[in-house]
Amino acid sequence: MLRLPSALLFGIVLAGCSSGGGRQTPAAAAMIEPQRISEHRGSDDLLTAGLGLDGLRAMAPPAFADAATPTPQELRRRAIWNNWRGIADLSPTGRYGEAYGNLASIHGREFSALAKLPDARQPHRVLVQVPDNFDQKKRCVVVAASSGSRGVYGAIAVAAPWALPKGCAVAYTDKGAGTDYFDLDAQQAPREDGTVGALGEAELAFTPDAPVAASGVAVKHAHSQDNPEADWGRHVKQAAEFALSALNQAFPQVTPFRFDNTRVIAVGISNGGGAVLRAAELDGTGAEKNWLDAVVAGEPNVLAQGPGARSLYDYTTEAALLMPCALLHLPAASLPQPPLRAQAEPLWAARCATLRMAGLVEGDTIQAQAHSAYQQLRGSGWTDAALTAGALSVGFDLWRAVAVTYASAYGRYGVGEHPCGYAFAAQKADFSERQATGAERAAWWSDGSGIPPGSGVGIVDTKLAPPDFTFPALQCLRELQTGDSEAAKRVQSGIAETRAGLPRPGLPVVVIHGTDDGLIPPAFTSVPYVAQARAAGRDVRYWQVRNAQHFDGFLALPAYGARYVPLLPYVYAALDRVDALLDGKAALPTDAVIDAKPRGTGQLEAAQLAIPR
Template sequence: MLPSLLISLCLAACAVRPDPPQGALTQMQLSTPMRVTEHRGQDDLLSAGLGLSGLQSTSAPAFSDPAHPTPAELRRRALWSNWRGIADLSPTGGYGRLYGTLAPVPGREYTALATVPGARQPHRVLAQVPDHFDARRRCVVVAPSSGSRGIYGGIAVAAPWALPKGCAVAYTDKGGGSDYVDLDAGLGVGLDGMLAPLGTPGLAFAPQVPPGASGVAFKHAHSRDNPEADWGRHVQQAAAFALQALDAAFPAQAPFTFDNTRIIAVGISNGGGAVLRAAELEGDWLDAVVAGEPNVYAAQAPGSRPLYDFATEAALLMPCALLDLPAQALPQPPLRAQVEPAWRARCERLAALGLVDGADAMAQARDAHERLRASGWTDAALQAGAPSVGFDLWRAVAATYASAYGRYGVGEHPCGMSYAALDATQLAGLRPGWWAEGAGIPPGNGIGLRDPCAQGADPTLEGLRCLRALFTGEGEDAKRVQAGIAATAAGLPRAELPVLVVHGIDDGLIPPAFTSAPYVAAARAAGRRRIASWQVEHGEHFDAFLAFPDYGARYAPMLPYVYAALDRVSQVLDRTAPMPADARIPARGRGQGAVEAAQLPMPD
């Protein structure tokens, strides 16, 4: 660990722009008028009336007219998709029985577009206000989306904890989201999720479209904004928007301000990184933070690595390295027998390029494994990283982030990559549901990643080498991408702000050794007393994967610990309990049965 003074100087070097006065924040200007919808009876805030059984269904909620779904139908499907993408809702998973709730919560939703200063494109903000909002104990929980998901991408993280307690919930897609644009048809997405022609006022994403552009554009890759650099301000604006929504919902109790309303920020993955970026902003607007498995880059802190670095490294080496692990060590899917030929081809090509050593595939796999271990990967993280290899997630992430960090627009990707419909004949049927079903980063929903370098027995390798060189190289494109990565470095949390970080020890997508562990150590070394870390044994990154039997048998869900962390920081703010201590939590998977409480012990 670096000495306290040195680490403080390192992180303080990250530029932090001064905040506007709190009154100005509360009354921020929106890019569109506020849209208000009511959700009661057979509809509600938590699940649009689907409940646990409806969310468990493998069939998406139907559109009455598939070519022209209504805003209410799109919202229902978006909730179905985002719940299933974040939580383990399988019958043996324990949701609604051991933790969490899907009991209906009636109320209103307030939606708008907001823009951080200097940004070209807006981000979506949404506030859910329950009818039983407790105006005597004013509370807003801010939940930025996980990953690059759309506006409901944080609902499973915050709403089941906050809404039943009478708190409002504020969301932001933090400059990502599923507002895909069909460049050939000239169609974007409006505030209500409906398709609309480019040029229509109030589109959630309206990219610059060069002549002859074709395919699909999406905000995270093509906004030319590097949204990750502004994650903290996205969270801050979402909180301010919620206060405006509360003023509109309860005018007799207005004004709702940062001074008279408790603000707690919670997020997982990219959302966890976003709330930690919010924690560094000046002012007393934020009262507590819970960051689950956060994608956070602590710059000069020992061991810290940006996502782009370890993702491109994993994309290149991990397919080969996994051959060196025993077959039974890897969770399935992907099925080892199906992917092993491709992994062997990767070893052969890496050896031919001098990137690994060894006379045969197994020797090459051993060398790739040793190289990853030497750079900080644990075997547990490698095992849990297998699905990211099998589902080609590393490449999808790297391609999107390269474009974002370099602030490239449509048709400008430094490795020539782009996005288009996989089957043009099916496009008309898929396009109306993109906003509701997209996860914010293709491939998926009929959209594929086009790589002009694809060739040979290992078609993705040359494109991955190009992506990796943007981090390790020295050309103009590399400098642009590297500057964008530097702009995402996190600063220190505000002094005395309660911050509780929750991370699975086995996380294979956002390994704690590269992210949360250096961040917590740096903050503590700099004198931040109210920060704690919960390390969850057998916790990986994707609760939704636990619906696969082999994952559920091996790994414990993370959401129970995020909800428990919210309980703890709320008690700290109520002054009924001290700040929690660091903890290593002996959670475990459910084996062949259903989740039981004993498998999910909570810290004292």
């Protein structure tokens, strides 16, 4: 095995801050210095990169002048376009910026770096947006972790529309995942500014351990060998520390920014929601012991203790196997139509037959087999609402994509070591491997989601076999959860490292979850987490939003927009409430089951959201 050198990337990462004339405390002096500072004014801005609502709604991404060598500015603009569209409902009937949200043009600076936890192999990206209207008296930082495995702008729609117009800085982390894909054939990957550099000729954001002759694509979340999810809370805290460093550079003439004189609110959704709940567990030291002032977690992927708690990997691998068949038990009219449903139903029927041959369902007819799969899912905690919304993840093959990446991450497997034989590569039309083009490689950082397939990178399944081609490897993934092989024990050990503890006593925490979430069902995540925290006397409030599923971005699809409400308005409202609490103007919100009304075939109206006041 050849260890590709990563240690050389970080010679200046942990250098002490030099701003403020030596006035930093010892804790502040150990913080990470910004490696790049950029200004965003005139036709550019922090919130939309100058695109505005119309530009964000455009069906085509912002173009590169040269597809093979985009500039850092072009990459940033396109990354912001992709991340807005992946998280928020920007459709005209969704009325973002009118019924809720803010797309004001906010000018300012961005400070960014590659940060590294002391015991990590690979860095995580951190980035701080400091608006020109930063309120130096209030001294507010909102720290946000990317949802899913997205890049460093993956929480821009979650935190920035609330924070920047109020004069708060926003700190982001990709929490050790992100879109820093490494091309094993070309030996190239993104640099800190997103542009592509060659191994040995540039500081790269991800350099995996790999065999000398390895080919294809290494994906940071899968191949870092860090099990980044175990450190999500530490990533969030380090991003907050980086924010103080950036603010000290931005305003060297004022009293240095420290945790004891700067308000820090953590917010995130999905994996980002889980990350901020993990950050809630962490204490600081001395005067900075209470470094975090409040937490807002939307639809969090969190593994708690106690009844009902299940890991993402457990219910994802279960869904990947059983849900395609189980959906045939639900009346077609009750489901929002997933992509290409007419073409998908024969594949779902084939899955039923395969499950029957494997002894995993009962029945001699497709109907009986679908009922058996459905009953198993209901018996393990799935609700009809979650199964209905889960059809989207089946239609996009999302369950398999998540399971492939996470199995590798939990087991800390390197390139070529996946226990079920999976890999990633650019692919031909017949799904055979090929080398990536320069234009594809140049766009990975801005266009990727952090989990293939997508952006020209596909899943290589070495176990493909008829009649149900993906079943053999999916069964292998499931056995890593349920079995006792050495590989299974290795993956299960990684999952155990992600289990959440309790938030710090006295820390205000608001958890928000859609009752119809079909990707991260609340019964497996939020409900047991809130119960665990309250049993220990922690101050956690819980908003349950009826008719809300997991993906606001998919509400642009008419069938989903008519049926579901967005979750982002409730995240913004909870931020309002915790901010008012910290100002001494209001109490924390009470628990609520919110009877939100979908917009149907019309436009979303603010009153339909029924946000608690």
